[in-house]
């Protein structure tokens with residue numbers, strides 16, 4: 610593997626002071642040692658973490674790190690989102706992940722849904738070229754998509770609206786990503802689409818989450834992990850091995866980068882990057 614792709618790390622905004630302290634004092638510095646291109650911080654469904662996301666983003670930026678907040682309209686109006694963009698701009702943030710966002714359960718049927726392409730248009734209208742805008746992409750297709758083709762058409766719409774690059778939902782089948790890139794190219798999408806990588810930590814949670822977000826864990830991986838029973842150490846080692854192999858295949862095939870869903874943990878992301886020789890690149 611000669612080429613070293615850009616890596617990036619995703620955090621969620623911690624709920625407690627202890628979680629915030631750990632993220633800022635331990636997790637972020639440990640992962641910063643791997644020289645990522647940027648960190649990103651998620652945004653709760655319906656705007657539920659608006660303040661905590663802003664606080665986490667600016668605290669990480671104060672450590673000298675490059676940070677990209679995730680953003681969606683949630684239930685907010687243009688004035689609120691416009692103000693948030695201005696506050697990020699004033700703090701020197703120039704990268705953003707623009708999303709429709711998850712729709713919170715119990716969301717009123719009448720609530721306005723703002724699709725990601727509309728948010729991208731809004732950001733460009735309000736802030737011009739200030740932000741590098743990332744959008745979400747789904748190699749195994751978004752669970753609410755009408756069809757494979759329509760999902761790619763809407764992805765194209767996000768780039769037409771002014772997005773610069775994409776980050777995918779996680780997947781464990783590289784073929785799904787390669788096929789998806791081919792279909793994107795056929796649809797005229799030229800922007801880089803970086804694979805999202807989910808290290809395997811808590812298998813039960815991952816299996817549940819995967820069912821909801823439409824990401825598939827291949828049967829052979831499930832079988833292997835279930836075969837380990839309660840042997841957490843074997844599951845940990847197997848997870849690192851499988852995800853290292855996946856990343857190696859993606860890099861060898863020219864993936865433009867790797868975006869790790871860290872779940873606010875240094876390991877196993879650090880170990881996987883080290884296995885790939887990505888440390889300190």
Ligand code: FAD
Nearest residue numbers: 651652679708709710711724725745751753754763777778
């Ligand atoms: P969109 O691109 O708007 O698409 C949503 C659905 O509607 C798709 O099925 C699409 O086919 C369809 N569609 C798209 N545009 C239109 C249109 N104009 N008209 C009609 N239909 C359309 N969720 C969070 O809540 N917070 C986060 O911080 C967060 N971060 C994420 C980061 C990444 C990299 C990824 C891949 C996902 C993330 N998610 C996050 C999950 C994401 O919010 C959900 O998958 C959400 O359901 C869709 O968001 P989107 O931006 O992809 O939506």
